[in-house]
Amino acid sequence: MNIGALSFVIPGVGQFAVQTLFLGIQYLLAAITVWLVALPILLSGPLEGRIIALALLVSLHVGAGITAIAWKQRADGLEKNLAKAPRTYRLWSNVIAGLLVLLLVDLFARWLLSLPSWSAVASNLTFILIGKLRAPSNAEDLWRLWGFVPLMIGLVVGWNLFRAKKGLLGLVLGFVGVIIGTVILWPIINNQVLGGLAMSVMLALWGIVLALPLGMLVGIGRISEIPVVRISSTIWIELFRSIPFVAVIFWFYICLPYVLGQGTQLYAVVLALAIFTSSYIGEIVRAGLQSLPKGQTEASRSLGLSGSQAMIQVVLPQAIQNMIPPLVGQFISLFKDTSLTSIVSILELFGAGRSVANRLGNATFEIYLTIAVIYFIVNYSLSRLAASLEGAKAKER
Amino acid sequence: MTQANSTDPIIIAQDVHKYFGQFHALRGVNMTVQKGEVLVIVGPSGSGKSTFIRTINRLEAHQKGTIIVDGIELKEGSNLDAIRREVGMVFQSFNLFPHLTVLQNVTLAPMQVRKMPKDKANALGMELLERVGISEQAQKFPAQLSGGQQQRVAIARALAMQPKVMLFDEPTSALDPEMVGEVLDVMKTLAKSGMTMLCVTHEMGFAKAVANRVVFFDQGNIVEENTPEGFFNNPQHERTKMFLNQIRHA
Numbered sequence: 001m002n003i004g005a006l007s008f009v010i011p012g013v014g015q016f017a018v019q020t021l022f023l024g025i026q027y028l029l030a031a032i033t034v035w036l037v038a039l040p041i042l043l044s045g046p047l048e049g050r051i052i053a054l055a056l057l058v059s060l061h062v063g064a065g066i067t068a069i070a071w072k073q074r075a076d077g078l079e080k081n082l083a084k085a086p087r088t089y090r091l092w093s094n095v096i097a098g099l100l101v102l103l104l105v106d107l108f109a110r111w112l113l114s115l116p117s118w119s120a121v122a123s124n125l126t127f128i129l130i131g132k133l134r135a136p137s138n139a140e141d142l143w144r145l146w147g148f149v150p151l152m153i154g155l156v157v158g159w160n161l162f163r164a165k166k167g168l169l170g171l172v173l174g175f176v177g178v179i180i181g182t183v184i185l186w187p188i189i190n191n192q193v194l195g196g197l198a199m200s201v202m203l204a205l206w207g208i209v210l211a212l213p214l215g216m217l218v219g220i221g222r223i224s225e226i227p228v229v230r231i232s233s234t235i236w237i238e239l240f241r242s243i244p245f246v247a248v249i250f251w252f253y254i255c256l257p258y259v260l261g262q263g264t265q266l267y268a269v270v271l272a273l274a275i276f277t278s279s280y281i282g283e284i285v286r287a288g289l290q291s292l293p294k295g296q297t298e299a300s301r302s303l304g305l306s307g308s309q310a311m312i313q314v315v316l317p318q319a320i321q322n323m324i325p326p327l328v329g330q331f332i333s334l335f336k337d338t339s340l341t342s343i344v345s346i347l348e349l350f351g352a353g354r355s356v357a358n359r360l361g362n363a364t365f366e367i368y369l370t371i372a373v374i375y376f377i378v379n380y381s382l383s384r385l386a387a388s389l390e391g392a393k394a395k396e397r
Numbered sequence: 398m399t400q401a402n403s404t405d406p407i408i409i410a411q412d413v414h415k416y417f418g419q420f421h422a423l424r425g426v427n428m429t430v431q432k433g434e435v436l437v438i439v440g441p442s443g444s445g446k447s448t449f450i451r452t453i454n455r456l457e458a459h460q461k462g463t464i465i466v467d468g469i470e471l472k473e474g475s476n477l478d479a480i481r482r483e484v485g486m487v488f489q490s491f492n493l494f495p496h497l498t499v500l501q502n503v504t505l506a507p508m509q510v511r512k513m514p515k516d517k518a519n520a521l522g523m524e525l526l527e528r529v530g531i532s533e534q535a536q537k538f539p540a541q542l543s544g545g546q547q548q549r550v551a552i553a554r555a556l557a558m559q560p561k562v563m564l565f566d567e568p569t570s571a572l573d574p575e576m577v578g579e580v581l582d583v584m585k586t587l588a589k590s591g592m593t594m595l596c597v598t599h600e601m602g603f604a605k606a607v608a609n610r611v612v613f614f615d616q617g618n619i620v621e622e623n624t625p626e627g628f629f630n631n632p633q634h635e636r637t638k639m640f641l642n643q644i645r646h647a
């Protein structure tokens with residue numbers, strides 16, 4: 001009879017008997033925790049909770065016993081494979097921990113579902129997604145949401161062509177897509193109509209469309225040999241990187257309508273997003289350009305290429321490779337930053353959510369959880385998409 | 398050896414000074430190069446050889462003195478792109494464009510600068526690659542070639558602008574020994590075709606075979622000027638003798 005078998009009865013005791021003290025303490029503590037969590041559920045939990053709890057208790061005792069027996073055999077020299085005992089221990093500790101986590105997740109999910117106000121969230125979900133556009137009075141404009149399709153196709157296809165060294169074609173196609181999409185969307189681009197996720201996407205897309213060329217310009221300008229260009233680009237970048245974004249939004253929101261006229265608050269916000277982001281893109285561009293060896297520019301210039309020809313033909317195509325990952329990061333950042341525009345009462349995703357939460361009063365947690373999940377889904381898909389485009393690109397080479 | 402036309406200077410440098418901040422890198426260099434002449438520049442590391450030939454296509458600006466290339470003085474405001482078109486340069490580290498194919502490396506400048514149509518540029522490019530012996534690699538990328546092949550592409554690339562002068566800055570010192578010969582052969586052929594060449598190189602064989610003159614640099618100035626035979630067999634200056642001893646025993 002192997003003395004480790006004691007652990008079948010009380011996990012840890014067998015380990016103590018086999019003199020693997022550390023494992024003994026671990027199993028004893030695990031046993032206390034698992035029993036404390038599992039017993040109440042086993043007695044009065046929901047069906048799937050009881051099943052998981054039972055499996056958890058069984059694997060706790062079986063695992064502790066088998067592990068202790070394995071260590072005993074190793075100590076007695078009956079088992080020549082010294083790796084077997086630690087492997088047994090690892091296997092069972094993973095099984096037990098995994099089941100415990102599963103049980104807790106199940107509990108958490110049940111608690112979430114039991115919250116009283118999900119029906120309120122469900123009935124406000126379209127508001128969170130598209131804002132006041134869902135109102136019956138806007139029904140005839142609903143089709144205009146299709147404008148997002150050419151907008152995004154234009155950007156993705158354009159970007160890919162741009163990357164595939166068909167730069168000009170890519171830029172033109174991307175721009176055409178953005179224009180067609182915007183023409184379709186234009187009548188509903190209005191804080192009184194469009195809102196929620198659709199507004200966030202609109203803000204982010206236009207933000208990046210404007211911020212990219214602007215950022216390129218100040219990024220290249222920052223290393224220009226012409227002092228006026230270099231200094232003004234540097235001021236631009238440093239200024240907007242040093243001011244909190246909320247302040248930039250306020251500033252534009254309040255000042256710009258004096259210049260552009262009333263009713264231009266939304267454009268002011270888009271401009272604020274674009275300019276703020278352009279300062280970060282400028283830094284990404286500068287870093288990308290400076291990561292190239294100096295010999296590339298020197299070789300270009302020695303062939304008689306002008307400064308801008310060297311930039312367009314030689315430096316940029318190589319530097320862009322280095323800029324892609326941080327640019328994707330910046331775009332994700334931009335999408336999250338659009339939430340700050342809710343502070344000047346733009347009803348984008350976060351603003352729409354907050355207004356629903358305030359109106360309902362009793363569904364705050366559910367609403368904000370929903371919003372967080374939406375942000376996560378969008379941003380995670382974006383970074384996956386970028387990674388897979390990169391991967392496809394890398395395979396080509 | 399090519400017979401240089403001694404009344405037709407293409408490069409005139411007079412009292413050229415160059416500072417890097419406080420550091421006085423060129424100290425009053427005087428040099429006249431005739432059309433068709435092949436000049437070899439030698440000297441210890443840090444003596445200003447690279448700096449000097451880089452002032453000739455103004456990759457470095459000089460602060461004092463005059464440099465006249467093909468009748469155009471190099472100074473603030475002169476048409477640098479026009480001069481650079483006439484002066485080809487080959488670097489120690491090749492500096493090929495890694496994102497372009499070998500052929501595109503050669504055709505980029507003619508198409509961008511001379512606005513040559515694509516098919517004409519391709520024909521010119523293939524002809525030049527033929528001349529340096531790598532036309533069959535035209536569609537590969539630089540990274541797929543050996544060092545010697547890359548340097549020959551770099552020579553073809555510089556020749557594509559049909560320059561009047563070629564500058565070489567230690568074109569073989571980054572190469573494995575077995576690849577040095579193939580690059581020197583291309584350079585010798587070029588020299589014999591009548592090209593004006595300024596070569597920073599310590600390849601004595603090359604200097605003896607094609608150079609009209611050897612110029613010895615030390616501490617930012619020319620210390621000795623001589624024929625190849627005179628320079629290697631019968632150097633005049635102490636510093637030249639010391640230097641030759643060093644490279645012979647290296």
Ligand SMILES: Nc1ncnc2c1ncn2[C@@H]1O[C@H](COP(=O)(O)OP(=O)(O)O)[C@@H](O)[C@H]1O
Nearest residue numbers: 417420422440441442443444445446447448449
């Ligand atoms: N960009 C630069 N900034 C500061 N010092 C430099 C620079 N380029 C070269 N130098 C200095 O000038 C001197 C001459 O350099 P270089 O012309 O490269 O010498 P060589 O080619 O003869 O080895 C060296 O002392 C070097 O350190």
Ligand SMILES: [Mg+2]
Nearest residue numbers: 446447448567
């Ligand atoms: Mg050098």
